[in-house]
Amino acid sequence: METPPPAGPQEPQGRPPQNPYGVYPGQGPAPYPYPYGYQPWGHGYLPYNAPPPVNGLAISALVFGLLCCLPLVGLVLGFVALGQIRRKGERGRGMAVAGMVLSGIGTATLALVLATGGASAFWEGVEEGAREVSEGSAAFSVDAGECFDTQGGSLEGMAYDVDTVPCEGEHDAEVFANFTMADGGYPGDDAITDAADDRCYTLQYSYAMDSWAVPDDVDIYYFTPTRDSWSLGDREISCLFGNVDGKGGLTGSLRQDATTLDADQVAYLEAAQVLNEAMDSAPEEPYVEDDLPGHKKWATRVSDALGEQVGMLRGHEWPAGAEKPVATLVEDLESAKDEWAEAAKTSDVDTFYEHYGRALDLTDAKKSVTARKALGLASTPPAGYDQEDGGGEGGGAEDAGAGGGSGGGDVQV
Incomplete structure (x- = not known):
């Protein structure tokens, strides 16, 4: 948690409050001397005035110059900052110039990206990443051909995550297909189950083409969206092979398609x-x-x-x-x-x-x-x-x- 900044200048810890105007020449030593013989902060009444302040726009120009996504802003702020520095005698010329240089490089790079179509690919990647984050928060995802173990060892009830394991050994289930339901309002549990029944029992043949090779103790299960995950964009139904009792598990892959057959x-x-x-x-x-x-x-x-x-x-x-x-x-x-x-x-x-x-x-x-x-x-x-x-x-x-x-x-x- 961030601590809010103080309302105004504060005295160093452990020292009594000082006269905010310091000591005039000839008045004698300050009652509480500082290491260099003067107070560290004042308003111009001291013989040793504080240095000119740094121009705020110069700082902003440097910051925006470092932000490659907003190069033009840094360029404009740098020009304005140089003008203010000349008029007011402020510091920060180097920051303003550095911000302008960085902004110029960023502007040239942005123009090149736009000319080559790279911006479109970039934003597509950003959007895809955002979708994956959103979907990841809505529900886990499993791919066709993957085998996994459930956290509770059963394919019945709610599942919040699974552990992917090699299909060659023992596992709880094998994914043979995924499909996506149409967008819209949540259709209800019965409608989703009907869709899973219709599609999964058909899609099994494209994965396990030789039904004679499927053991008698294998049944079809599926992962479906819940009302909550649907509201977060989850539309995917995963079709699975599992043991008929939901807990017995499988050994070896059931895949029988062009990747495994001649x-x-x-x-x-x-x-x-x-x-x-x-x-x-x-x-x-x-x-x-x-x-x-x-x-x-x-x-x-x-x-x-x-x-x-x-x-x-x-x-x-x-x-x-x-x-x-x-x-x-x-x-x-x-x-x-x-x-x-x-x-x-x-x-x-x-x-x-x-x-x-x-x-x-x-x-x-x-x-x-x-x-x-x-x-x-x-x-x-x-x-x-x-x-x-x-x-x-x-x-x-x-x-x-x-x-x-x-x-x-x-x-x-």
């Missing part, structure tokens, strides 16, 4: 994802008889996706060991495409079920195991993805999200 594996999984997305678009009504028109539209989407998937698989040049297994798989996918197309045409519920059942047989997960082994991908279907659940692969249907509210596994045969 070109053939990526091509296979990208084709699989085309069908995944179509299967995930099933009607909310699980029974065909409750929404036959909706299921017929879904069947059309699945048939079209199978056609696109077949084209992608046929258009890729596979390694020698995978050519035949992929070709066999393509034949089943084409037949499944026809079954879905027939289901889309029918107006009879029983007929729809018949074509749907045959389509599931053709995309049974077991039919893709050979191709997966040849490509070096995971070859054990995840638990819960079997033929009865509509979870066969056929290049991708195993990812249809059975039980997720909209997958092929929700259709009851």
Whole structure:
């Protein structure tokens, strides 16, 4: 804390108050002599007058000359200070000149920065730094691909900070995606949770492309803004992989994308994802008889996706060991495409079920195991993805999200 300056001149500590006008010549010695025989402060009545005061504008010119962000101010103040110094006999000419020189250098530098566009980059950096400070005060941030431990060891409840750790070892969670919500007023906890559900369950496939390689004890969590952090500019939702019980933790990275897979594996999984997305678009009504028109539209989407998937698989040049297994798989996918197309045409519920059942047989997960082994991908279907659940692969249907509210596994045969 700063102490306020005294209201006026003060006597040295330990001495009695002195006559403010000092001693006239011939009056004899002062009752309290000073080291040099005169008082250190007076108003011109002493035989040894105080030196002229330093011009205040000269001091200001020097200060502003040192401040590179306001060079022109120092230049102007220096000119004014020189004029006052000449008129009043004050000191500070050197300060004024130094301030003018520094201001001149600063002005030239500023002109150069403006001419080269450096000012824009500078202020962008300042603004970005300010945003980071603001965001840092609102909430911590984690990047996709990072693994971390929470302070309490649990992924449930409030989190105020996390400790980033290597993904190779044990950790509480792994970040697979981030996305930003639109600006505006706080939408409410339910709206934020719905947004996290919708986006995180979709974004997982771009990070963990091979869903067969994700352990059965892994679930999806997310960090979301709170009302308080929203008011400070926090709009980011982070999508995480964690243990199903929230505390068990993970070991090793779950990343399966172009940074960890070869070109053939990526091509296979990208084709699989085309069908995944179509299967995930099933009607909310699980029974065909409750929404036959909706299921017929879904069947059309699945048939079209199978056609696109077949084209992608046929258009890729596979390694020698995978050519035949992929070709066999393509034949089943084409037949499944026809079954879905027939289901889309029918107006009879029983007929729809018949074509749907045959389509599931053709995309049974077991039919893709050979191709997966040849490509070096995971070859054990995840638990819960079997033929009865509509979870066969056929290049991708195993990812249809059975039980997720909209997958092929929700259709009851």
